Amino acid sequence: MREIVVSKKAAKSLREFFPWVYKSDILTSLEGFGLGDIVRAVDESGAFLAVGYINPNSTITLRVLSYKDEKVDDRHIHSKILRALAKRKRSGLDTNACRLIHSEADFLPGLIVDRYEDYLSVMFLTVGILRFKETIIDSLLNLIEPKGIYIQGEKSALKKEGIEPFEEMVGQIPSKVVIEEHGIKFYVDILNAQKTGFYLDQRKNRKIVSDYIKQKDKVLDCFSNTGGFGLYAKVRKNADVRLVDISKEAMEMAKENFALNEVTGEFVVANVFDYLRELRRSKEKFDCIILDPPSFAKSKSKRSSALKGFKDITVNAMKILEREGHIALFSCSHHIGMEDLKSVVKEAAKDNNKAVEIQELLYQDIDHPYILNNEYSLYLKGLLFKFADL
Numbered sequence: 001m002r003e004i005v006v007s008k009k010a011a012k013s014l015r016e017f018f019p020w021v022y023k024s025d026i027l028t029s030l031e032g033f034g035l036g037d038i039v040r041a042v043d044e045s046g047a048f049l050a051v052g053y054i055n056p057n058s059t060i061t062l063r064v065l066s067y068k069d070e071k072v073d074d075r076h077i078h079s080k081i082l083r084a085l086a087k088r089k090r091s092g093l094d095t096n097a098c099r100l101i102h103s104e105a106d107f108l109p110g111l112i113v114d115r116y117e118d119y120l121s122v123m124f125l126t127v128g129i130l131r132f133k134e135t136i137i138d139s140l141l142n143l144i145e146p147k148g149i150y151i152q153g154e155k156s157a158l159k160k161e162g163i164e165p166f167e168e169m170v171g172q173i174p175s176k177v178v179i180e181e182h183g184i185k186f187y188v189d190i191l192n193a194q195k196t197g198f199y200l201d202q203r204k205n206r207k208i209v210s211d212y213i214k215q216k217d218k219v220l221d222c223f224s225n226t227g228g229f230g231l232y233a234k235v236r237k238n239a240d241v242r243l244v245d246i247s248k249e250a251m252e253m254a255k256e257n258f259a260l261n262e263v264t265g266e267f268v269v270a271n272v273f274d275y276l277r278e279l280r281r282s283k284e285k286f287d288c289i290i291l292d293p294p295s296f297a298k299s300k301s302k303r304s305s306a307l308k309g310f311k312d313i314t315v316n317a318m319k320i321l322e323r324e325g326h327i328a329l330f331s332c333s334h335h336i337g338m339e340d341l342k343s344v345v346k347e348a349a350k351d352n353n354k355a356v357e358i359q360e361l362l363y364q365d366i367d368h369p370y371i372l373n374n375e376y377s378l379y380l381k382g383l384l385f386k387f388a389d390l
């Protein structure tokens, strides 16, 4: 196995089990190294640090596959898959839809595997992990025996890696699969939906938020996608639910999801930024407002505009919130953390001359593991809050 020497800074972070080395920290010339080559990372004295795959075209040039000085081959990958599956089995999640492999957080960098009932959605994000594609698919077929697997090379990630995206299928994937979480049913369109099909990471938060909703409350589910939060509120509390999303396709599926659970709702295709302003003008009020926007800050440089966006929706949501109502605000971007969300809420409350009581600090569900040594693995944060009684 070839070696690359990394800087003191990178050596320290690898010793602390961080999963990446950036290009600027690689001291060896990368000339002659191929896309996805497996290498040993060593410090300047030659001491072993990690085994990983490299991509000389990417700023994140090395991704760690093992912190042990071992051969990383098909058997290694198979054993990591076994471990990830065993972890999900132990988790006791009340669902037939689950993230089975979560990239670096399962020590399989660049690989996402979601299970939807008897089908799998597999996403490859790097050239390095694509090297093991056959092994990964064989292992999944043998260990899970799914009826079908949808395989995609994620567009923007692979473009950054310097290769073309792709799509493949093993077996058959129906146009809609029915999944169930906490007794609530959802259709998932694995082939055409956003991400791998469904926002599984919000599962436990959908339940927690609905615990705070009272019978017949008025609920506004903003950035609803196919209706996750709103449907929990309707099924569990018979709330009066309105969903808002900019995607027509997501809203069509939301309607079907409500029908599948034999309940009704209101479905609005709109830009949430504008729609909240309209509601503010109309003086309509809600008991619970969910704000679960897409990642406004895909990179550090987008942080300040993302924070402005968060503040805008939070200020306007506060204006249409009943005195005893709740807001659930989420960020799924690593660049906007829990402390940022707290600042946004505090500032928005100041603009409304209110103090805020935090009721829940919310994070991604357990099938999206958070490895403390890898800050990037904690990506979903949320606050559930109300106005404080002053």
Ligand SMILES: C[S@@+](CC[C@H](N)C(=O)[O-])C[C@H]1O[C@@H](n2cnc3c(N)ncnc32)[C@H](O)[C@@H]1O
Residues within 6 Å of the ligand: 194, 198, 199, 202, 223, 224, 225, 226, 227, 228, 229, 244, 245, 246, 247, 250, 270, 271, 272, 273, 292, 293, 294, 295, 332
């Ligand atoms: C993180 S997802 C929401 C997931 C959803 N809460 C769930 O539990 O399934 C973000 C959603 O925001 C929608 N979206 C993006 N920009 C929007 C905008 N300006 N106005 C309304 N919806 C938007 C996307 O279509 C997507 O469905």
